[in-house]
Amino acid sequence: MKVPHYHKENIWLVADIYPKNISNQTKPHPGIQEWESQESIDILIQTIQSLGYHAEMILNPWEFLQKFTSLETSKKQSTIIWNLVEGYASRNREAYIPAIAEYLGVSCIGSDAHVNIININKYLCTQIAKSISIPVPIEMRIRSSDELQNVETFFDSKADIFFVKPNLEGSSIGIFENSICHSIKEVKELATQLLDSYDEILIQEYLSGDEYSVALLQTRDEGWLIGSAQIIAPGKVYDSKTKSKSSMPESVNKISNQHLKIFMEKKSLEFVNELRCEGYARVDWKMDSLNQTKFLEINTTPGLSKVYSLFPKILELTSNLEYTNMIQKIIENAISQFHISNRYQYGKSFL
Numbered sequence: 001m002k003v004p005h006y007h008k009e010n011i012w013l014v015a016d017i018y019p020k021n022i023s024n025q026t027k028p029h030p031g032i033q034e035w036e037s038q039e040s041i042d043i044l045i046q047t048i049q050s051l052g053y054h055a056e057m058i059l060n061p062w063e064f065l066q067k068f069t070s071l072e073t074s075k076k077q078s079t080i081i082w083n084l085v086e087g088y089a090s091r092n093r094e095a096y097i098p099a100i101a102e103y104l105g106v107s108c109i110g111s112d113a114h115v116n117i118i119n120i121n122k123y124l125c126t127q128i129a130k131s132i133s134i135p136v137p138i139e140m141r142i143r144s145s146d147e148l149q150n151v152e153t154f155f156d157s158k159a160d161i162f163f164v165k166p167n168l169e170g171s172s173i174g175i176f177e178n179s180i181c182h183s184i185k186e187v188k189e190l191a192t193q194l195l196d197s198y199d200e201i202l203i204q205e206y207l208s209g210d211e212y213s214v215a216l217l218q219t220r221d222e223g224w225l226i227g228s229a230q231i232i233a234p235g236k237v238y239d240s241k242t243k244s245k246s247s248m249p250e251s252v253n254k255i256s257n258q259h260l261k262i263f264m265e266k267k268s269l270e271f272v273n274e275l276r277c278e279g280y281a282r283v284d285w286k287m288d289s290l291n292q293t294k295f296l297e298i299n300t301t302p303g304l305s306k307v308y309s310l311f312p313k314i315l316e317l318t319s320n321l322e323y324t325n326m327i328q329k330i331i332e333n334a335i336s337q338f339h340i341s342n343r344y345q346y347g348k349s350f351l
Contacts, residue, residue: 013055053331140203210230211231218333228268
């Protein structure tokens, strides 16, 4: 067995862990669907340790505060925080950790708080995409039941079939087979139900074609490594039932149409650069009934599970990038960004 070269960096994985046993009586918040499994975190920790880094897991804010306040000042700039917190309910939930790290002057893997807040908001992302000439679905954001009165006028024969989903959620939360609506009446009924549980609803034209995903990995020396694949879910709708913490029910296939592949990868990179993402991101696309490819959303904290996540599977399929090498590139890039990124200047001044 190869003995790893040991590095001075200490990596803290700040994470939410998906509970193993969920009883029907407890009714946990649906947002925990985004949390990683214990198995996935264990594999990630083992991988990090195999590369010669010290790694430990932190599971709540108080544990984080206790560890950081007791950390010697000399060790703070060699500490790297890996943001795996998904939280729930708040639109700021994926920005908690990068904002804290930046304020404390400590390296954080992934994009900054600003990007992670934008990434949560699907409607805002499509508006940004549209502003840089990326094709997007016809859509309408709803924040109150009163706004539903304008749905029919807004779409006005622009779409016959609709898709209704929460605007500020990921991991297909709030998406089910009945998310496909065949009339304005169905749209209003479903949107009214969803508004009881979610702050904002997105009503889109239904995109009935194939689904694709583009994985982008920022590297220290080579810019962005990009891979793309067609994603085939087992059912008609890529819903919350498709998501699993024990396996990957989706099929991840190479894209045979090179023109399509080049288009999506180019536009995904343009969008990532527009937001000024760091570390990694996944951009999802879907075709409409006329085979026009349209931007769906970006995920700047994509799942990194070796067991069930799309991001590592896509890069392995398209770039032969093995999981350990992917993790190494992520860490190396974070170390590099910490030394050159302006976002850490203020926090560093207190160390």
